[in-house]
Amino acid sequence: MSTTVDTQQLTAKDLATDQDVRWCPGCGDYSILKQMQSTLAEAGINKEDTVFVSGIGCSSRFPYYMDTYGIHSIHGRATAIASGLKATRPELSVWVITGDGDALSIGGNHLIHSLRRNFDVNILLFNNEIYGLTKGQYSPTSPKGQVTKSTPMGSLDHPFNPLALAMGADATFIARSMDRDPKHMRAVLQAADGHKGTSLIEVYQNCNVFNDGAFEIFTDKGTKAQHTLFLEEGQPLIFGAENEFGIRLNGMKPEVVNVADVSAEDLWIHDSKNMGKAMLLTRMFDDPRKENGLPRPFGIFYQEDRYRYEEVLQEQIDHAVEVKGEGDLDKLIQGTSVWEVV
């Protein structure tokens, strides 16, 4: 459709709409919205060629606040809607905004299938480990034992590990970020935007009303360094206030070591193209309250270049046209066996 390029540089403000943002004061969603607006402004997108598709949940209000095209659809189905849109309009930049309930519970099926199909779509999964819009029931990512309105004696469900699920579904771009680290989030969003294929970005997002502090251990100044591990391509896995700890692979088992005690070659060097290592990374999912647990990784876990569904779909059509010629309606209607009545 439109191919005009604005010569004027966009700012984050240009991407805001006239609608009041209606999330609770202090919600982590504000930060994500802001980082998205900045990232896309910086990327110099065409607003009319960008579409945000969401499902249902607090996060799914997101499209109303982006001055692009947008659909606030029905619960769990954003990835399915995005699939049809991308299949027919491959030139558009399509973003899916979803949450832990929307993507992993009611929309779990669509999520895994869109990951394996690998449309060039970016999926932002806002994970707050709670149902916020319905006022505080446990979600598929809530830890076992979580006391919520629907689980007064504690949740019985074993929680999903969203990134391990994405690995299992053969996603081609898997990353994690957090609402409290704007710089990191912008870098991840940028990388996701650049990736050709489906990107799944899990964002740890604080629900300060129904699940306040769920990720505090990863975001609080006092504990962050100890419990988080920021992945950098080609760099060793190190963490701690002074980067004093590292991760070493003992066979298939990651273990924490003192950097001072080992030689540099002993440390695990991050390689986001290595599927086996990425699987281990997604499995670094220890309960942070556990003593001597592994830190939680953030950054790009895995990326792979694999064919995009919308491209091969078009290729089949082009091939059919090449072999059979552009469709002629009269030929189609009359078929192969015609008789004449006079």
Add this chain to the structure above:
Amino acid sequence: MSSVTEKKEDVIILFAGDSGDGMQLSGSLFTSTSALHGNDISTFPNFPAEIRAPQGTVAGVSGFKLRFASMDIFTPGDEVEVLVAMNAAALKANLDQLKVGGTIIANTDGFDKKNLRLAKYDEEANPLLDSSLDKYRVIEMDVTKMTRQALVDSGLGTKEIDRCKNMYVLGFLYWMYNRSLDSTQTFIQEKFAKKPEIRDANIKVLKAGYYFGDTNETFTTRYDVKSANLPAGRYRSIMGNQATALGLIVAAKKAGLDLFYGSYPITPASDILHELARHKNYGVKTFQAEDEIAAICASIGASYGGSLGVTASSGPGIALKGEAIGLAVMLEIPLLVINVQRGGPSTGLPTKTEQSDLMQAIHGRNGEAPVVVLAPHSPSDCFDTAIEAARISLEHMVPVMYLSDGFIANGSEPWRFPKAEEIEAIKPRFADAEKDLDDGVYYPYRRDEDLVRAWAVPGMKDLQHRVGGLEKDFETGNVSYDPENHECMVKVRRAKVEKIADHIPLQSIEQGEERGDLLILGWGSTYGAIRTAVRDLIAEGHQVSHAHVRYLSPFPKNLAEVMSNFRQVLIPEINDGQLVNLINAEFDQRAIPMNKIKGLPFTAREIGERAKEMLVK
């Protein structure tokens, strides 16, 4: 040897055998041959739900009913004249359809002790040996033995040889009805081009069956069904699902759009997907989704992007799509939802026909969610109705439900097809920044005189906007919880659908006078049976007419008036009374229901008899 040739006007053959016996293929090949011969044709396949139900049992019987005639016909007919019974179960399952004096072609090999036991005949009682079939003419042949003999030197294994059995029977029937073997031979040559042994074996057995008739002295009568007196023109044979698929492709081209078809496999709708997938060179994008909900949602995404988005299913799948149809109602975007109805509720009777999803189509969503509902009435009418459904959806920014059913979907008939240029263009109402921006602001829910909003699709500069399932403000299109606004929007969405009545044809009388004693009012696949019954009733001097409703929501504006010219109105439906309830509620009518809920279509005779009961009153 000499054989007598007798002229016939109208013949119904029922091919019946195990679901692996190739009866569907024999039936369709005989159909093609008859169509090329110039007969009017009508077919009705009837197969078991199981892909391979236990061999030899009544549950596993697959049937293909073919009617061909030298006159106009509208249904696959009532009473069968020739029953091909490949085994005892096939005979048992279908004997009640055979008319007295009809012919049974029995494969004696299928009547051995084992087959009789599986068909639950008393082992002592072989119907071929006792006198139970005295009312019929029985032609016995050991098809298995003769097929094996014909292929004794073929080098093929027994299993492969036995797969050719259906060709033997087909060949014999071609002899019996004076048909040419040409088109079937061409078919076999193309189908087995890469397997010459199989190709040659099938042709050899086909000919063996034909020669068996020619040389065996038992069969002295042959029949000739002359070509029908169809209106002049060019014809092809078409099945309902195929016609639906072709209609969709044509509609998209006529609208200048790409066609996107999101679907999940389900009986009896899958053949539309198969047909569309063959025509990718027409720019058709088919998408086999992970489930019914994804199928419709992907189609909504495609529609949002400016394609003709279509999804199809059958009743259970439509139930799953309900919420998404509601979304499309709210978004006010084009969407075509095809329901090839089958017996319900729940899984119901997957391979049998029913018209029981009309209420679901009209009401089956949460909230006040009006959609347009159309129903084709015959296999070839699927083509026109699919185009009409797409036209309304695209020109009025509204989801349209298209109600076909298993009977139409799998049935076939000759079709005097149109030229593409004769089909009217479809004109979607696309937004245009030049016209539609108001002081630089775009209001996506502003409406024209038909209450239709413009279609602004991604890529259109300066028309960025957000839509969603939440209620919209009438003016701005932004989310609104205002009580007055909600009531207004509910009424506007309803009024938009009702206004479509200004753009559809008035209800016509299909056959008969405009006033009289009885109007038989039908919808969907009952068309042929009603048409035949009314033709006969008129011929007998009754004042009976037939009207058939294609537009079920909104109804044509004159429908009440049409009905008011008749003393009585009868509404036959393959359900427990749905259209009749809608009509009686909306028009304060006292139309009489006539219902059949057996997974089978009406016969013309059933309708004729019911009409006569009403006429003597």
